[in-house]
Each structure stands twice: as C-alpha cells, then as structure tokens.
Amino acid sequence: MDQLPIFVNLRGRNVILVGEGEMADAKRRLIERAGGICVDAADRAARIAFVAIAEEEDARTAADELKARGLLVNVVDRPEICDFTTPAIVDRTPVLIAVGTGGASAGMAKAIRQRIETLLPETLGPLAEAISRGRSKIRARWSEGAERRRALDQGFAAGGMLDPFGTHDDATVDNWIMQAENPKGDRLIEIALLSANPDDLTLLTARLLGEADNVFHDPGVPAAILNRARADAVRHASAPPAPPPEGLSLFLRLPSAQG
Incomplete structure (x- = not known):
C-alpha cells in the first residue's frame, strides 16, 4: 500500500484553491460539496491546498510555496508532486467509498x-444512519467490544439482517437487535488455500x-492474500x-504444506 486512505472533515474549514478555469472549477465543486470554504493562497488558517494550474512550472512553484x-498540497494532474490525491467517490452519505x-x-x-x-442500493446510507442512531441499544445488547464487533460482522455478512447489499427499511436495525443470535465465541478455522493467487480465494x-x-499462516503465504485480512488483524x-487467541483465528495453509 503506497498511500494511506483517510477521510478529511472539511466542513466549515478553509481550503486554499489556486488556479482558474475548468480544472479549478472542478476542485471548487468538490471542496464545496464536502462543506469546505475555498480561499486564496494568502489565507493563513488553511491546512490543505489544491493547485489547479495548467502550466507545469507555475504549478510547481505554487505548490512549493504552499x-x-x-x-x-494536491496538484491537479501531477501526482508525482502531490502530498495527497483525490479519489473517485461513491456517495451514499454517510457511507463514502x-x-x-x-x-x-x-x-x-x-x-x-x-x-x-451499480452494486450499492440507495438504502445503504439510511441503514448506516439507523445503525448510528441505534448505538446505545447495540451496546446494551452486546456490552463487550469484541462481542459487539462479531455481532455486527454476522449481521453485515451476505444474507445477514444488515447485509449492506440488501434492501432495508426503518425497522431493520431494531429488528436485528431484538432477533440476532449471539455471536459465536473464540474459534479457530483452518483454511486450505487453493493456491498462492488471491484471485483463487473463495467468497467464504x-x-x-x-x-x-x-491470521496464522504458513510462511510462504503471499502478502497479496494476507492483505485481504482486516487492516488491524494480527498476522502470525x-x-x-493451543488454545487459540480470543476471537476468530484463521490458519491459512498452502497446497504444498498440506497433508
């Protein structure tokens, strides 16, 4: 991973925008859509800046000064001198991809x-908002953090009551809190990988x-597979x-290491 993806709260904050024309207008729309306030390079309160200048030398000079x-600083169409880049955005507020x-x-x-x-339903945003409103009830039902996370994992799983790709209504979250089974306890699952190619991973x-x-694994399991795990999962x-650690543990085995 060459960059750390983060979401920056710009609402009500000053953001420097340098440049004119179509490129600058596009960045202005993006900043204002996120609630930012576009200001010029003289502003001393801003901490983030966009440079949208067509001439390369002028763009580099403006970026260096900022x-x-x-x-x-983000410099339009010049990723090699950018401190950050702006992604393509799928907006299902409050869910952003x-x-x-x-x-x-x-x-x-x-x-x-x-x-x-094309894959994400319009009900995804309202579902996220309902989960946020239901936090106190969720904490009351599952008081331990690890148990609560596992309960949510089960709810969000394909076909689960909170499946993000499903269709939901205003009662979905309350129904899940009342009806959901308690999450499974500490467990270890051994997985025989089909190959060292991450494209061969099964959906399960x-x-x-x-x-x-x-995530425990044979030494030869490639990083391309291990990177599919949760970012904060511990790799071994x-x-x-024996016994395995608390929570869900996996043991990934390569074909040549099985048997």
Missing part, C-alpha cells in the same frame, strides 16, 4: 467507481479474512497455539 508553509489509483489513472478509478455504483475465505482477529507466520 508546502514550505506546512500545507498538504473512495477509489484511488495513486494518480496512476483517473479513468481507471472512474470505471471502478461506476461499477460499484474472503469474508472470514475480513472478520478475523488473528506460524501455526496457531
């Missing part, structure tokens, strides 16, 4: 975004990687201990 003041290529190809990011748009394995607290290049 960076020297400690601002994070950002697709970035590190500046390699805005067209590719756009194509991926368009594909994702991909889902389990997204839920696991600990070893067999699991």
Whole structure:
C-alpha cells in the first residue's frame, strides 16, 4: 500500500484553491460539496491546498510555496508532486467509498467507481444512519467490544439482517437487535488455500479474512492474500497455539504444506 486512505472533515474549514478555469472549477465543486470554504493562497488558517494550474512550472512553484508553509498540497494532474490525491467517490452519505489509483489513472478509478455504483442500493446510507442512531441499544445488547464487533460482522455478512447489499427499511436495525443470535465465541478455522493467487480465494475465505482477529499462516503465504485480512488483524507466520487467541483465528495453509 503506497498511500494511506483517510477521510478529511472539511466542513466549515478553509481550503486554499489556486488556479482558474475548468480544472479549478472542478476542485471548487468538490471542496464545496464536502462543506469546505475555498480561499486564496494568502489565507493563513488553511491546512490543505489544491493547485489547479495548467502550466507545469507555475504549478510547481505554487505548490512549493504552499508546502514550505506546512500545507498538504494536491496538484491537479501531477501526482508525482502531490502530498495527497483525490479519489473517485461513491456517495451514499454517510457511507463514502473512495477509489484511488495513486494518480496512476483517473479513468481507471472512474470505471471502478461506476461499477460499484451499480452494486450499492440507495438504502445503504439510511441503514448506516439507523445503525448510528441505534448505538446505545447495540451496546446494551452486546456490552463487550469484541462481542459487539462479531455481532455486527454476522449481521453485515451476505444474507445477514444488515447485509449492506440488501434492501432495508426503518425497522431493520431494531429488528436485528431484538432477533440476532449471539455471536459465536473464540474459534479457530483452518483454511486450505487453493493456491498462492488471491484471485483463487473463495467468497467464504474472503469474508472470514475480513472478520478475523488473528491470521496464522504458513510462511510462504503471499502478502497479496494476507492483505485481504482486516487492516488491524494480527498476522502470525506460524501455526496457531493451543488454545487459540480470543476471537476468530484463521490458519491459512498452502497446497504444498498440506497433508
């Protein structure tokens, strides 16, 4: 991973925008859509800046001056001198999905975004808002953080009561809180990988990687597969201990290491 994806709260904040014309207008719309306030380069309250200048030398000069003041700078169409890039966005507020290529190809990011748009129902945003409103009830039902996360994982799973790709109404979250089964306790699942190619992962394995607290694996399991796990999951290049750690643990085995 060459960049750290983050979501920045711009609402009510000053954002420097340098440049004129179509490129600058596009960035202005993006900033204002996120609630930011566009200001010029003289502003001293801003911490983020966009440079939308067609001439390369002028763009670099403007970016260097802003960076020297400690601002994070995006330079349109020049990813090699950007501190950050802006992704293609799928908006189901409050759910946002950002697709970035590190500046390699805005067209590719756009194509991926368009594909994702067709998959996500319009009820996704209201579902997220209902879950936010129901936090106190969710905490009352599952008081322990790990148990609560596992309950949500089960609810969000394909076919689950909170499946993000399903259709929901105003009663969905309350019904789930009342009817959901308690999450399964500590467990270890051994997975025989089909190959070292991440494209060969089954849907079940991909889902389990997204839920696991600990991922144990044969030393030869490639990073391309391990990266499919939760970002905060603990990775261990070893067999699991007995008993396994708390929560859900996976043991990934390569074909050559089985048997």
